[in-house]
Amino acid sequence: MSDCFEIEDVDLLGRVGRLKTRRGVVETPALAPVVDPSRNIVPPSEIVDAGFKLLMTNAYLIRKRLGELGVELGVHSILGVSTPVMTDSGAYQLMEYGEVEVAPLEIVEYQVKLGSDIGVILDIPTRHGSPREVVEREVEETLRRAREALGVERGGMLLVGPVQGGLYLDIVARAARELSGMDFEIYGVGGPVQLMVNYSYPELVRLVMTAKMNLPPGKPVHLFGAGNPHMLALAVAMGVDLFDSASYALYARDGRYMTPHGVYRLEELEDLPCECPVCSKMEARELRELPSQERVYRLALHNLHVLRAELRRIRNAVREGRLWELVEQRARSHPALLQALREFRRYVAYVERHHYVTKGVVSGRFYYDLLSRERPETYRHAVRLRERYTPPPADLLVLALETDVKPFSRFGWIAELAKALAADREAGERAHVAVLTGAYGVVPLELDSVYPLSQYESAIDLDDPLTAKAVASDAAWYVAGARSYAAVLVLYEKGEATARAVVERLRRLGYPAYARRFTSVEDAVAFAKLILRTLARSRCPL
């Protein structure tokens, strides 16, 4: 059954995939709206019509309210849908009320009998602020229940094994490793609700990444209770494939109106900033003045449309290789999300190993500032330059600061300069040209047609002092690693700050280095030859 998940596309740790259940395929990333088994604000069939192919409901509540009748009806008739249904086990009630009236094994069996397509074991969610010993004990018990649950005859129901441990990351890591040894079809990351309510997104990143790095990479991951649309892209970037949330309904009851970039109070909106079928048919005032039940229903429907569209935006971004860019955009919807992205970039080495090189849809990359340089593409280029690239032996490295026209080896003055240098009798074999870019650092000219080294648009400002410092350190690292250069010439049109920083840095390392504003190919070649001649003289034994 480990082949129930098929990965179609990867970007960062995010995947576009297909989860096969016995009632059909669920395209992931997917969010399963949580529906109340007996009275839901939006009828489950309308949720399905709004584009959600997986619903989540609570088997524990069905058992409590309907008992054996629930089994006779089956969860699909109870909800009135024929699409896949996931059921929860009462773990949330356990966390809220401290106990539940069912044995762990019993509720797994009950889910099977209900005809659930995806079941969850009765794990013990880690409470925020629980002492370490308590969490250790609870996680041990969750693991015991996990092992036990796998013994149940499930007749095709997929089962979720939840990783607990909260902010005790060593416990999270151990729980994830233990669960990896068991054959769950889906792994869950549990207990982040409080983190999400408080916008503690940097902590959420540490929790999810710790779990993810210790789970089998090919298996789908479910994040429990994540329902604010502005954080879904980041969660997918961390490798989350499935979400469940009642947020669309809870927010609606509370008069809260979702948008992809944050949640508003309906009463504060004078215009509905949304294209959805609800909002394109009425004005904010009209929506506010509806009778309460009708208003909550429409607001919930709106929230569902927003969630659905955001998931599609994420899927497209994964296919295009632009998930990082979407996360950067969403990081501007709340400062806590930017802090979370900064936290996520600490995991770049792990992310890079799982991140695809090229995509079906090949498109240019967008770079904005130093944070964009933390993309795995930049990291990967640095690693490859170090591990796989040997520059041709040369006395002089000519570092040209990037121009707007790309690829550099074909257009603009950098291309002309390289041609002129190569054709020159004196400089031809002694000078090597590389481009210094804000996005990737040093790009040897012969590599610049390797994707995506010249397929990008950048707003990284080489005149910004901190950028200059970062790029100078790339240049120094490259020159020091290459070992063969006796001198360096930095040519620039824009980005004087970077040119100067590179020269300063290299001189401190003992390299003769010179910055020169580019005026003409002739001037640049002449200056390069001047340096080469000076080098020749200084080498002569006196």
Add this chain to the structure above:
Amino acid sequence: MSDCFEIEDVDLLGRVGRLKTRRGVVETPALAPVVDPSRNIVPPSEIVDAGFKLLMTNAYLIRKRLGELGVELGVHSILGVSTPVMTDSGAYQLMEYGEVEVAPLEIVEYQVKLGSDIGVILDIPTRHGSPREVVEREVEETLRRAREALGVERGGMLLVGPVQGGLYLDIVARAARELSGMDFEIYGVGGPVQLMVNYSYPELVRLVMTAKMNLPPGKPVHLFGAGNPHMLALAVAMGVDLFDSASYALYARDGRYMTPHGVYRLEELEDLPCECPVCSKMEARELRELPSQERVYRLALHNLHVLRAELRRIRNAVREGRLWELVEQRARSHPALLQALREFRRYVAYVERHHYVTKGVVSGRFYYDLLSRERPETYRHAVRLRERYTPPPADLLVLALETDVKPFSRFGWIAELAKALAADREAGERAHVAVLTGAYGVVPLELDSVYPLSQYESAIDLDDPLTAKAVASDAAWYVAGARSYAAVLVLYEKGEATARAVVERLRRLGYPAYARRFTSVEDAVAFAKLILRTLARSRCPL
């Protein structure tokens, strides 16, 4: 007629307003979709139903095709709508084909006879790359036509006076000043189409800001031909109130699918990342496989929904005082937009003078990084601190680095420390407490309840070296300006880099300055007293 525009809310230079035409009020910012008078992809009445209360059509083409029959029918019957209609004069055709078959005065009179609600004079759009002398001559002619057009009896038709001059900013400024002396109801900024097609947004900022700063601030401003949704927020931030564009239809014909953050090719989309009535009812594949005419129609309708929702998002942002934040988000949809925002911040002094202090809806401000510090709020705080604030005389300035809890004067250790210092017999009158924040620089504790000095969430990282430098320079500027302090104590929990940078900077200015990690109120008070005693000793005549 100068009272035809009513401003309800202001943010940056953006306004939410009401433009009164003889056929009803248009809420601004508004975009007038351009419709072909005889055959439009989407019937004009459907465009109105989709939420656009102002349409734009071409009086020149109507005159050419229908002549006197056009006048008999009137523009509203021709389009089949009763909402306000704006007409263009053939200036676009003039730019495209070099000449038009109508005299400037004639086409203004024709627009009046058509029953147009907003007319445009036949100006001469500046072509990209025209030599200076040509542009000067053309702008003179446009100004002549403007003067002449105002003599026409218009019977209630509002008239647009377009500013031309392209990238010759001095010509733009002069044209705007000249036009300001004439009594147009609306001012236009002309000729930016090529800039927008090439994503030359930084140049667009220079053009629009130059025009804006030389136009009467109370009059509405129309930007011709701006139709990419991702740049509307920035344009509104520069004070643009009206747009017209055929982009929804042109893009649709070309298979291009708008989103608020950029334009996709429909053929590349596997999921439709949108909530609109078109996209929530069909899949990308279904849309692609529709017969051509039907597909273009639906795509155009989708594009209209996206434009409409973006304008509403912008209106909400203005009302909330969050337009800067929306522009920051959109700046992450293309590097050229981030470059444009960096260009826009150069005008902060002008923007600040027109930017409201408080809003109807008061909400917290979001700060992300150094770019966010370019908001007028930060600039305004600096100006007020310099011009209106006199710190209480004190020997020791205690600079506490900001904490997460706010207002600082009421919660957390900063509040406790201030209380303890004030209560101390020795330190009470000799120490003054201020908070050092990433968002606003120095905030004297007694000011921190002034809006919005403690109503913000910030991801500005005080451990980032460039931020440290920027904040240190705020601190130095404050200390140097206050003149009364003999020493400075910097207390921090997070942000050691900033604390060290402040101390280093102040010492270079000759102030005894000390950084100390905050551990307890007692320790901080004791350390403050130690500094005060040392000061006392060093002052004693030896």
